Amino acid sequence: MKGKKLFLSLTLGAVLLAGNAVVSTSVYASAGDSSHTSSYQNQDTTLHSLPHGVKLDRSITPIASLDDDHQTKLDAVLQVAESKLGTPYRWGHNEDRGQYGFDCSNFTAYVYHHALGYKFSGSSRVQARSVGNPVPKSQMRPGDLLIFDGGRHVGIYAGNGRMIQEGGGLGRVGYLSVAPGSYWSKHITAVKRMF
Numbered sequence: 462m463k464g465k466k467l468f469l470s471l472t473l474g475a476v477l478l479a480g481n482a483v484v485s486t487s488v489y490a491s492a493g494d495s496s497h498t499s500s501y502q503n504q505d506t507t508l509h510s511l512p513h514g515v516k517l518d519r520s521i522t523p524i525a526s527l528d529d530d531h532q533t534k535l536d537a538v539l540q541v542a543e544s545k546l547g548t549p550y551r552w553g554h555n556e557d558r559g560q561y562g563f564d565c566s567n568f569t570a571y572v573y574h575h576a577l578g579y580k581f582s583g584s585s586r587v588q589a590r591s592v593g594n595p596v597p598k599s600q601m602r603p604g605d606l607l608i609f610d611g612g613r614h615v616g617i618y619a620g621n622g623r624m625i626q627e628g629g630g631l632g633r634v635g636y637l638s639v640a641p642g643s644y645w646s647k648h649i650t651a652v653k654r655m656f
Contacts, residue, residue, distance in 0.1 A: 512655050514592035515573075516580045523578035534656045535604045537576035542617060542625045545572075546635060550628040555583055565615050568627035568634060569606060572617060573655060586612040593653025601652045607639065608651035616645075618652070 509528055511517060517527065524537035551562030555571055563571060566585035573579040581592045589612030596605070603620035616626030622640030629637050629645070639645045 511579070512593045512653070514581055514587075515655075518574060518578050518580040521574070521578055523574075524576050527578070531604070531656065534577060538572055538604050538617060538655075539619060539625070541576040542568075542572045542619075542634070545627075546625075546633075548627070548634045550632050563627045563634070565627045565629065569615050569617055573606075577656065579655070585615045588612065588615050588653075589651060593655050596652050596654045598649055598652050602654075604656060606653040606655050607649055608653065609645065609648040611650050614648075 511527070524540060525534045529537075545563070545568070548556075548568075549562045550564065551560065552564045553567070554560040554562045554564060555567035556563065557571055557574065564583075564585075566588055567583040569588065570579075570581060570583040573581070582588060585608075588606065589608040593606045601607075601618055603618055605618045607616045607618055607624055607626075609615065614626070614629060616624035616629065616637070616639075618639065619625045619636065622638055622643075623636045624639045624645065625634065625636055627634045629635075631637065637643075637645055639649065
């Protein structure tokens with residue numbers, strides 16, 4: 462069968478390939494060669510795969526699924542994040558562990574976990590180093606994970622020049638400006654695409 466193409470039809474909607482990539486369409490591969498796989502992209506460029514450093518927690522039912530479009534995922538992320546507006550800053554806390562409040566990175570981990578089923582580190586330094594797919598700051602879009610000062614702070618870009626985050630001088634979950642010229646805009650060191 463060398464050189465002949467094999468066609469594999471995926472009836473379950475998703476297959477885990479090479480660690481984190483989830484393919485939600487068909488896969489083509491030459492016999493004995495798995496390098497010719499293709500992953501599905503919607504017209505809105507939403508990748509139906511997990512970002513770097515993220516696992517899917519199948520023990521919960523998130524608001525949005527891996528196969529949903531960008532807007533549905535964004536709405537889910539903002540719904541979870543906004544449900545925590547005003548929650549106080551507590552270093553090392555994450556409400557998934559039965560603790561009240563959050564620090565900045567446990568807040569972002571909590572939001573993506575309940576919105577999308579993502580599971581990843583609650584450490585801001587780890588999020589900076591190994592979570593999400595880096596994109597240029599000029600391509601920042603709502604739903605992206607924002608990294609400040611190399612991982613000293615993190616937040617989620619909400620659109621319209623604002624991020625939703627925990628702490629950041631507010632001492633609680635709230636919105637802060639990341640518009641050009643703002644304090645936080647000057648401190649962005651990475652933008653991570655999460656969906």
